[in-house]
Amino acid sequence: MSKRHLYALAFFLTALGLSAFIYKAKVLGLPLQPDAQTPVWTVEARLSFMPGAGSIKVNFEIPNSPPGFSLLEENFVSRGYGLTTQEREGSRSAQWAIRHASGVQTLYYRALVYRDPTRTFSEPAPPYPPVPELGEPYDTAMQAVIAEVRRHSADIATFTAQLLKRLNAPNPDEDIALFLTKVATPAGRAATATTLLAGARIPTQVVQGILLEDQQRRAQITPWLAVHTGEEWLFFDPASGRQGLPTNFLIWGRGAESLARIKKAETFDLEIAVKQSFAEAIVVAERRAELAHSRLIEFSLLSLPIGTQAVYTVLMLIPLGAFIVLLLRNVIGVKTFGTFMPVLVAIAFRETQLWAGILLFSVIVALGLTIRFYLEKLRLLLVPRLCAVLTVVVLLMAVVSILSHRIGIETGLSVALFPIVIMTMVIERMSIVWEERGPAEAIREGIGSLTVAALAYLVMSIPYLGHLVFVFPELLLVSLAASLLLGRYTGYRLLELFRFKALAGG
DSSP states (O other): OOHHHHHHHHHHHHHHHHHHHHIIIIISOOOSSTTOEEEEEEEEEEEEEOOOSSOEEEEEEEOOSOTTEEEEEEEEEOTTOEEEEEEETTEEEEEEEESOOOSOEEEEEEEEEEEOTTOOOOOOOOOOOOOOOOOTTHHHHHHHHHHHHHHTOSSHHHHHHHHHHHHTOSSOOHHHHHHHTTOOSHHHHHHHHHHHHHHTTOOEEEEEEEEOOSSBSSOOOEEEEEEEOSSOEEEEOTTTOOBSOOTTEEEEEESSSOSEEEETOSOEEEEEEEEEEEEEHHHHHHHHHHHTTOHHHHTSGGGSOHHHHHHHHHHTTHHHHHHHHHIIIIIIOOOOSSSSHHHHHHHHHHHHOHHHHHHHHHHHHHHHHHHHHHHHTTTOOHHHHHHHHHHHHHHHHHHHHHHHHHTTOGGGGGGGGSOHHHHHHHHHHHHHHHHHHOHHHHHHHHHHHHHHHHHHHHHHTOHHHHHHHHHOGGGHHHHHHHHHHHTTOOSOOHHHHHHTHHHHHO
C-alpha cells in the first residue's frame, strides 16, 4: 500500500477526530476541564391570592426559550390544582385550575436556568403595525413627535433611541407630556413607546424579565422594548433608552400585561426569588445536547451506566499508554520486555502508586527469576515451565501481601492488581535474555521496561488527559493517525545516534 494512501487515511482520521471534538466542545459545550462547573440560577415564583366564590383559573407566564439562557429543569408546586402548560405565539404559560378553594392560596413555579449564548430571540419578523387611531389631540401630537424624532435619526435603532430619550427627558415638550400624563409605571411607559413606534410603522413588542443576581428575595420585574429593524430584533430599556439586554437579564414573559392573570381573585401577590449556585458543566452540556437533539451524546460514553463508565475511564487511557510505549521504543530506542507489558504495569501503578509499585514489581520479578533459574535445571518443557512460574508468581504475590499487611504496610495489598500473566512472561523473557545475552542486557531491558511503565503511568495519571479521552474519545483517532504515520518510520532511534556517534565523528 502506497504512502499516499497512508497519509490520506491519517489525514481523514485526524480531521474526523478534531471535527467531532470541536463540535462537542463549542456547540454542545462539553467541558475541557475535569470538575468544571457552570453557574446556574434557581428562580422561584411564588403566587399567592385570596380566592373568591366558584372555580379558580390561574394563567401565569413562564420562560419560553429566553435569549441567552436555557432551562435545565423546572417544577410546579400546586397541591389540589390541575396543571397544564400552553404555548402560543412565542409565549408559554402555566394554567392552574380548581373547582373550589378557600383561604389564602399559594402556587409555586421553580426553574433552574443556565447561560446559553447559542439561544437567541426566536420571534419571527412581525408585520408592520397599523397606525393607531387615538383621537385628537393625541393623533396630532403623535405625528409631531414622530416627525421631530425622524429628523434626528438615521434608522430604526437611532429612531427608537431618540424617542426614548424624549420620553425620559426631565422637561418634556408639550407633545410628549400629553402622552405621559397617565403613565405612572415602567410598563405603562413601555406601552406608550410601543404606541408611538407603531405610529411610525415600526414593529415592536414589550418583554418582561428579571436581572439574575445572587440572593434576591424579591426580584423586580422590568419591561424592555423589542424593536424589529426588518432584519433583526433590538432591545431597548424604556427607562433609559440604552440598547442591548444585560447579559444577566432573563426574559420571563412577552407583552405589557401582568405575568399572572387570576379568575375570581381581586388581588394577588407575585414574588420572584433568585439564588445563584454551580452545577457540573458536563451535566449542563448533556442537557444542552438534549435540547439540540444531538445523537453524539446519545451514543457517547456518557450514556452508559455509571459502573460501566468507571471501567472506561481506565480503558480509554490504555491507547495513550500504548502511544507512549511506541514513542519510547520506535523513536527513542528504549528496550522493553514485550510491547504492551509496560502499559499494563502502568495501570497497576495507578493503584499502588509509582514508587511502591516499582518496588513491588522488582521484588516479585527478582524472586520469580530466582525460581525460574531453579526450574531451568529441571529441564521442563515450555508450557509446564510457564505454568509452574505462573503458580509461583501467584504464591509470591500472596506472600508479599500477607507480610506487608502484618507489618502494617497496606500498599503491599495492591500487588494483586499486577497483571499476573504479563509478569510471568516477563520473568520467562528475562531469564532467556539472561542466558543468551548475559545479565547486563537482561537488567538493562528490565530497567527499560520499568522506565517506560513509569512514564506511561505519569502520562495516564494526568487528570486533564483522562478527562479529555473519556469525554472526547474521538481524540484517540488523532493518536491512531500518529501511530499509523510512525509505523512507516525506519530511521535511526535517538539512543542509536549516541551509539554510532564515534563512527559519525570518524
